[in-house]
Amino acid sequence: MSPGSVGVVETRYLDLPAPLPLDCGRELSGVRVAYETYGTLSPGRDNVILVCHALSGDAHAAGIAATPPEEGTREGYARGLGWWDGMIGPGKAFDTDRWFVVSTNLLGGCRGTTGPSSIDPATGEPYGPDFPVITVADMVRCERAFLDVLGVERLAAVAGGSLGGMQALQWAVDYPDQVTSIVVIASTHALQPQGVAWNAIARESIMRDPDWQGGRYYGTGRSPDAGMGVARMVGHITYLSAPGLAEKFGRRFQNGLNYTITEPEYEVESYLRYQAAAFVRRFDANTYLYLSRALTYFELGPAALNRIKARTLLIAFSSDWLYPPAASREISEILGSSAEFHVIDAPHGHDCFLLEEARQTPIVRRFLQEATEREGTA
Amino acid sequence: MSPGSVGVVETRYLDLPAPLPLDCGRELSGVRVAYETYGTLSPGRDNVILVCHALSGDAHAAGIAATPPEEGTREGYARGLGWWDGMIGPGKAFDTDRWFVVSTNLLGGCRGTTGPSSIDPATGEPYGPDFPVITVADMVRCERAFLDVLGVERLAAVAGGSLGGMQALQWAVDYPDQVTSIVVIASTHALQPQGVAWNAIARESIMRDPDWQGGRYYGTGRSPDAGMGVARMVGHITYLSAPGLAEKFGRRFQNGLNYTITEPEYEVESYLRYQAAAFVRRFDANTYLYLSRALTYFELGPAALNRIKARTLLIAFSSDWLYPPAASREISEILGSSAEFHVIDAPHGHDCFLLEEARQTPIVRRFLQEATEREGTA
Structure with missing residues (x-):
């Protein structure tokens, strides 16, 4: 079957x-x-x-x-x-x-x-x-x-x-x-101490976003998307391997060399932005904090x-x-x-x-x- | 001699x-x-x-x-x-x-x-x-x-x-x-693609901080310390090795288990905060962005x-x-x-x-x- x-x-x-x-x-x-x-x-x-x-x-x-x-x-x-x-x-x-x-x-x-x-x-x-x-x-x-x-x-x-x-x-x-x-x-x-650190960085990124508002952002029309996006980017890179990233993206430019700091130049930079944007639309930042803390304590x-x-x-x-x-x-x-x-x-x-x-x-x-x-x- | x-x-x-x-x-x-x-x-x-x-x-x-x-x-x-x-x-x-x-x-x-x-x-x-x-x-x-x-x-x-x-x-x-x-x-x-990604994450963290103000923060009394702090934390962990972190910090609590998300619980969490705070006092966020971009291009x-x-x-x-x-x-x-x-x-x-x-x-x-x-x- x-x-x-x-x-x-x-x-x-x-x-x-x-x-x-x-x-x-x-x-x-x-x-x-x-x-x-x-x-x-x-x-x-x-x-x-x-x-x-x-x-x-x-x-x-x-x-x-x-x-x-x-x-x-x-x-x-x-x-x-x-x-x-x-x-x-x-x-x-x-x-x-x-x-x-x-x-x-x-x-x-x-x-x-x-x-x-x-x-x-x-x-x-x-x-x-x-x-x-x-x-x-x-x-x-x-x-x-x-x-x-x-x-x-x-x-x-x-x-x-x-x-x-x-x-x-x-x-x-x-x-x-x-x-x-x-x-x-x-x-x-x-979790090994390096994993403890990655999780701490992700939480810091969310909590330092002023739109987190001490966690009371519900109903305010603002949520810590910027900070959670960075947290997700960190997560993504820790979930993949260096050789896997090299195989998937290499050092390929998206659109050639444009001498820009604000815009993505490399495919992997653009991928990170996309992943972050998609994630913040479907996930609650406080849940991220609580689950990250729980798995750190484990x-x-x-x-x-x-x-x-x-x-x-x-x-x-x-x-x-x-x-x-x-x-x-x-x-x-x-x-x-x-x-x-x-x-x-x-x-x-x-x-x-x-x-x-x-x-x-x-x-x-x-x-x-x-x-x-x-x-x-x- | x-x-x-x-x-x-x-x-x-x-x-x-x-x-x-x-x-x-x-x-x-x-x-x-x-x-x-x-x-x-x-x-x-x-x-x-x-x-x-x-x-x-x-x-x-x-x-x-x-x-x-x-x-x-x-x-x-x-x-x-x-x-x-x-x-x-x-x-x-x-x-x-x-x-x-x-x-x-x-x-x-x-x-x-x-x-x-x-x-x-x-x-x-x-x-x-x-x-x-x-x-x-x-x-x-x-x-x-x-x-x-x-x-x-x-x-x-x-x-x-x-x-x-x-x-x-x-x-x-x-x-x-x-x-x-x-x-x-x-x-x-x-830099390998993983390094490209870490640098992109650091820059995102700075640029997503509203106090970055599109890079025109000089003289405003505000600077993207929160975002650059996170960037520095990412840097720190990539500069150290997993076994080195394990040897230095292990999974030691700072002050026992306190069931807190906002405060550091583990020594490594506290260390990251300290390092971030010290760094932002002596370093300019825009310089971080420009140097990070330059070393990514290399x-x-x-x-x-x-x-x-x-x-x-x-x-x-x-x-x-x-x-x-x-x-x-x-x-x-x-x-x-x-x-x-x-x-x-x-x-x-x-x-x-x-x-x-x-x-x-x-x-x-x-x-x-x-x-x-x-x-x-x-």
Whole structure:
């Protein structure tokens, strides 16, 4: 059977019935979760895979959006395709003929799940900077509460790349008896200090934009697009590799040499401007700040990792210098025989986790088969 | 003899007698050059070494400034020490007992040489964005004109790191019969596309700051400190290596976990803020833009490099990912037997050229000795 599409999908919304406790000591009331599902829940509710997205993703992981987004930065995204459509569907890595795949927009997000741009029930105004500072564990707690409502206790797998992979690890640490397996792609147990720095620079760029207004820009007609554009540019370059950039753009001029400082001269300069402009149209700056802070805080030491009972698949990419293979190797060494670790030799840096579907697919399919057979699931 | 200091040094200024023609087709009148000299000019004027600085440097390369700068970002700089004091002085790499070392602030600079913050004689106002877009070849043409006034025709060596190394290469290309040797450290014949991108991001960050005001911020009481701060942060991280950052900062909190987005949590975050604040106090944003553009444009192909007659010393650092050793190797392969190439295994990234004095010194001393003996100079 050749891999297919899950078709047209509508994002749905669910309100959590109880306040969500948070690591910082506060709790959030009235949390709404945006989600999509693909495939069919088995009668025993034992074929559920939770897919977790990265910083700029959303609940729309697969298929064609019933309500297409206005404009996106990724080719597929622009056509309304889910951000992991190459991995989720009939016959794909997360095979919807077998698995019931659930995807949520994460806590703190700006695509339907409660985040800093949501209305604070206590004031009737958007939270803005009054939104509590959240952690990856809080995101996972939110996903756990959401699945409780769905009546799903145990997950056959939790899977994600980058910040999504952090959530998968945290799931296995916090709910060791409820997760059969995790798929952790291009991720880490703790951002290296250089990654901490890149994230700090991105946040500084947003917060130094006067249009950020201390985070209270909603309804003012101004938002920190300039600063978030720069933050996105930094992100883009860290997601790609130097050889990948050289291959894609070289030192090609756009229009010859024009002796200008204000206008782009090189193709890569023009690309950065375009990417920044597209991103700010679809993403909330405060969400960027909160998610960037959460992924910076994320740190699982050996004691935490040793609580993991799930079978663990770690995939890293040779050219990913932001989430380098060494981090996944370290996790794999701590987990020992319950983990398997693959480095895929590919040139496109951290972005490989969204691009190298063909090479991830057989690894993920076989892993899910073995991990769940071993547990007698599905 | 143990290496010593050149002592207290006063920066001097010299006005070029004729307009300076530029690559863009314009010319600059009334160009002033800030400079310092160390050592004694030989009667035959044949012991001159020109030292060229990098993006954030100035004419004060060695010794103690007679008028110390208000505040600096490097430890040595803060004490008024020249940026290459470890390399220039009696018994040092550029031995002032033997060489007459000349250091100028480059064209477009903001530390005494004519640049965008200087007064345009045509209007009586600062140039701002009306300053012509300059190239590394223009900087070298300015240095050539300056040395003409000093009565120095031939240089025993031109030396520099990073953008300073680009100037050294350009000198040997443009004045092949007037340069006996060049010392090119942590530099390249052409920035790789990733470096082009980092520079574009830095410029975007400055130009998107509303206080930049299209470059006409002089005298307004506002300057794009916020944007230039972010630009400097990006610079800092690209100048250091990931392992160097890990060694220096790890993931250490400053003050424990405080659940804050607006305040620095990790030591590396605090360091970035400090560096940015110190830099904006001493550097002009328009100069940053112009120099960043010039070093992005810089590109010497094999045809240009083959014009070089000077003996060429290339030094690169193993952990320098911004100006990687591969670029210096490529230059060395094009130049063949007239070049020697060393990779110093050191962990501090691009900044090594300012830090690894002890290991550069014997290489540079021997090279200068051999290169000039061969030519019968000095």
